[in-house]
Amino acid sequence: MSRKSFRQAINEALRQEMRRDPRVVIMGEDVAGGAGSPGEDDAWGGVLGVTKGLVGEFGRQRVLDTPLSESAYVGAAAGAAATGLRPVAELMFVDFIGVCFDQIFNQAAKFRYMFGGHAVTPMVVRTMYGAGFRAASQHSQCLYPIVTHIPGLKVVIPSSAYEAKGLLIQAIRDDDPVIFFENKVQYDQEEEVPDDPYTIPFGEANLTREGDDLTIVAFGRMVQVANEAADRLARDGISCNVVDPRTTSPLDTGTILDCVADTGRLVIVDEASPRCNMATDVSALVAQEAFDALKAPIRMVCPPHVPVPFAPNLEDLYVPNADRVEAAVRAVMRHQGR
Amino acid sequence: MQLNHEELRRAYRTMRLIRDFEERLHLEFATGEIPGFVHLYAGEEASAVGVCMHLTDKDSIASTHRGHGHCIAKGCDTDAMMKEIYGRKEGLCGGKGGSMHIADLSKGMLGANGIVGGGPPLICGAALTAKVLQTGGVAVAFYGDGASNQGTTLESLNLAKVWDLPAIFVCEDNGYAESTSSSYAVAGSQIERARGFGIPAEEVDGFDFFAVHDAARTAIERARAGGGPSMIHVRLSRYYGHFEGDGMTYRGAGEVEALRAKEDCLKRFRTRVTEAALLPAAELDEIDRAAADQIESAVQNAKKAKPPTEADLLTDAYVAY
Numbered sequence A: 001m002s003r004k005s006f007r008q009a010i011n012e013a014l015r016q017e018m019r020r021d022p023r024v025v026i027m028g029e030d031v032a033g034g035a036g037s038p039g040e041d042d043a044w045g046g047v048l049g050v051t052k053g054l055v056g057e058f059g060r061q062r063v064l065d066t067p068l069s070e071s072a073y074v075g076a077a078a079g080a081a082a083t084g085l086r087p088v089a090e091l092m093f094v095d096f097i098g099v100c101f102d103q104i105f106n107q108a109a110k111f112r113y114m115f116g117g118h119a120v121t122p123m124v125v126r127t128m129y130g131a132g133f134r135a136a137s138q139h140s141q142c143l144y145p146i147v148t149h150i151p152g153l154k155v156v157i158p159s160s161a162y163e164a165k166g167l168l169i170q171a172i173r174d175d176d177p178v179i180f181f182e183n184k185v186q187y188d189q190e191e192e193v194p195d196d197p198y199t200i201p202f203g204e205a206n207l208t209r210e211g212d213d214l215t216i217v218a219f220g221r222m223v224q225v226a227n228e229a230a231d232r233l234a235r236d237g238i239s240c241n242v243v244d245p246r247t248t249s250p251l252d253t254g255t256i257l258d259c260v261a262d263t264g265r266l267v268i269v270d271e272a273s274p275r276c277n278m279a280t281d282v283s284a285l286v287a288q289e290a291f292d293a294l295k296a297p298i299r300m301v302c303p304p305h306v307p308v309p310f311a312p313n314l315e316d317l318y319v320p321n322a323d324r325v326e327a328a329v330r331a332v333m334r335h336q337g338r
Numbered sequence B: 001m002q003l004n005h006e007e008l009r010r011a012y013r014t015m016r017l018i019r020d021f022e023e024r025l026h027l028e029f030a031t032g033e034i035p036g037f038v039h040l041y042a043g044e045e046a047s048a049v050g051v052c053m054h055l056t057d058k059d060s061i062a063s064t065h066r067g068h069g070h071c072i073a074k075g076c077d078t079d080a081m082m083k084e085i086y087g088r089k090e091g092l093c094g095g096k097g098g099s100m101h102i103a104d105l106s107k108g109m110l111g112a113n114g115i116v117g118g119g120p121p122l123i124c125g126a127a128l129t130a131k132v133l134q135t136g137g138v139a140v141a142f143y144g145d146g147a148s149n150q151g152t153t154l155e156s157l158n159l160a161k162v163w164d165l166p167a168i169f170v171c172e173d174n175g176y177a178e179s180t181s182s183s184y185a186v187a188g189s190q191i192e193r194a195r196g197f198g199i200p201a202e203e204v205d206g207f208d209f210f211a212v213h214d215a216a217r218t219a220i221e222r223a224r225a226g227g228g229p230s231m232i233h234v235r236l237s238r239y240y241g242h243f244e245g246d247g248m249t250y251r252g253a254g255e256v257e258a259l260r261a262k263e264d265c266l267k268r269f270r271t272r273v274t275e276a277a278l279l280p281a282a283e284l285d286e287i288d289r290a291a292a293d294q295i296e297s298a299v300q301n302a303k304k305a306k307p308p309t310e311a312d313l314l315t316d317a318y319v320a321y
């Protein structure tokens, strides 16, 4: 155990898996950096330094800087996965998925099923999501609901450094294509993380807070926001469960439904745009499967249905925060229903 | 050369304004007051200006993440640009876009772009509009050596030729895409790529305003005359990092210093026009002073300006749910 940042946890997961399995390769724009340039090799290690140092240990055969051609290299990752490698492709910002989406959702996602179970596609696409960087409309989106919508993909959204390491190792060992979401404002956050490799299974939610009054389901960085709200509310005698599903595909519906059965109240916190997102998905699940347990209407805390604005004051209004979660919880608690 | 006195002044003034705008942003960014990502165009001025000198508001351009120079060359207001970069309500996009998304449709500036390779398809569309509506306009896509490897760019070259569009593709090759050298990432040659689609293509020295200006004239006149698309490969370099905050360890020792000393479109322009007695040095100095004043007031005005209001979060969107 030692304190590691979210960035270090991911770097360590990649390094340990590359040591363990020679079929694991990584590729992406500037994942080493400095290719063909007169200065330092490994000049960047990814735009935010997450893959720094890997090219030194594994060489450019396994740490591949790519041309600026997402469609080609993400597709190459799918093709390589189907033929014996276990590639981890880095799609710098998930906003760029538009450029290579076909290779992800018509190709990689479909192989196993469409080929009658005769293919596996053990690839991972690591990508950054989320607002808070003042990076405006094309570098701040969440988009995990869009990939969650596609059968055949697994979708992972770690909420902390510990989660990131275990889930990424699991992702690399998984035989299906996995889209792995990293929140760009979390890279410097530190916590205790085991030094040895470990895995966290997909489809098993984590309860980060336990309580009797209300259940909060939150995704990725929003788990921290939910925890903060829950801690404040606890001081006022309102005790909340906080559920971190960890993966949206597969989704641990059992834990969510159990928690709702126990508390009878549900707030969902999702940073993704509010239409057809994880909050609406979980709401629909609970409305269908746990209607009788509900003591109050479900509330969703999401951004407004607009692109992410640039101006800092607007971006701060846009992103859900602990105040908004707290207000939503209090509103649900006040509901005089059944 | 064929530029009259006023045109020469305009060329120099615009390049100087871009240089000052960028040099100043470099300093202001370091204070922490400017949010988000900022990619500076300093060093590349001759490309934007050499091309845009031939354009009017009825012509369109699509820019890149490194867009300030294209904006200024296409006539965007420097005050409103600076306010946008500071995230102010009076910014060109109301503070909602920032450096990477500055646009002014009234000037035919279709936007800086956060998606590399986002511009060339849009320019096919703008050129189609010009062709169908017979506006006489042309459309220019600026794109980097990195962007030249995007499928969207290669598809656009093909489409422009197939539809015989009044489109000009200007590849601004500054040698790097982020930290990756174009010598590593670009296979083949830019002009041979275009020629492979049957598009006339030319390589020019991007530190030489007059070379860019000449190549652009040929391409733009061809497009206006119904001769279809052209491609120009402009070789140049950037004086700063990929974005502000880039340590540039991938560049060679002394690379940038040597470049600034040897390759500077403004210095070259000055030498050329003073030696040929086209413009006296005193006139250029006067332009320098005026540009410095203009940028100074743009920064001061931006700092004083107000951010958007809370209500602005929910405007300009189709659905407020």
Ligand SMILES: Cc1ncc(C[n+]2csc(CCOP(=O)(O)OP(=O)(O)O)c2C)c(N)n1
Residues within 6 Å of the ligand: A029, A068, A070, A092, A096, A099, B064, B065, B066, B114, B115, B116, B117, B143, B144, B145, B146, B147, B148, B174, B176, B177, B178, B242
């Ligand atoms: C589709 C997409 N992929 C990657 C990026 C990240 N990115 C931004 S600029 C850039 C390099 C662009 O290089 P080039 O086109 O040569 O332009 P330059 O920065 O040199 O002006 C990269 C990789 C992006 N914004 N969009």
